[in-house]
Amino acid sequence: MAVFFITMNSPIGVLKLVSDELRLKMIEFNADYIEVKTYIPEILFRSKKQLEDYFLGNRQLFDLPIDPDGTDFQHRVWNNVVDVKYGFTKSYLEIARATGSEKSSRAVGMANARNALPIVIPCHRIIGNNGKLTGYAGGLERKKWLLFHEQQNSGKNLLFQEKETMNFIS
Numbered sequence: 194m195a196v197f198f199i200t201m202n203s204p205i206g207v208l209k210l211v212s213d214e215l216r217l218k219m220i221e222f223n224a225d226y227i228e229v230k231t232y233i234p235e236i237l238f239r240s241k242k243q244l245e246d247y248f249l250g251n252r253q254l255f256d257l258p259i260d261p262d263g264t265d266f267q268h269r270v271w272n273n274v275v276d277v278k279y280g281f282t283k284s285y286l287e288i289a290r291a292t293g294s295e296k297s298s299r300a301v302g303m304a305n306a307r308n309a310l311p312i313v314i315p316c317h318r319i320i321g322n323n324g325k326l327t328g329y330a331g332g333l334e335r336k337k338w339l340l341f342h343e344q345q346n347s348g349k350n351l352l353f354q355e356k357e358t359m360n361f362i363s
Contacts, residue, residue, distance in 0.1 A: 208224060209221040269292045270301050270304035285321065306330050
């Protein structure tokens with residue numbers, strides 16, 4: 194299977210978008226900007242455009258064919274994470290309950306840590322049961338930035354307890 198990629202600048206750093214011919218497979222943080230001069234499938238252009246719209250505050254839902262690698266449990270978790278609406282948060286426990294296992298909050302956290310499509314599968318919207326921000330593969334500063342971005346563009350007051358000023362530098 195052929196794999197393709199492009200990179201893009203964003204307010205949270207350079208992102209690398211990876212796909213096969215038809216589906217978005219991965220978004221990586223901390224990428225080096227690389228100008229690609231070979232064939233790029235349409236899915237990567239669509240993904241980049243939708244992410245640009247998201248960062249501008251003009252998109253709340255993604256409409257992309259995706260295919261992240263993962264176990265059946267991880268896919269169940271991610272399917273529930275996708276249902277968390279823009280501007281809202283849910284706890285790991287709420288996602289665990291939605292997957293059918295109230296005792297699997299840690300496993301939900303591990304599935305989120307392995308989410309290959311952050312932002313599109315919005316694991317940044319999942320917070321600790323006590324309302325605190327916990328873990329994010331892209332780093333807590335990115336998680337805070339994404340949550341504040343959504344709060345500003347949705348008019349919602351998100352329920353998490355991080356109040357310090359944002360100082361994220363891309």
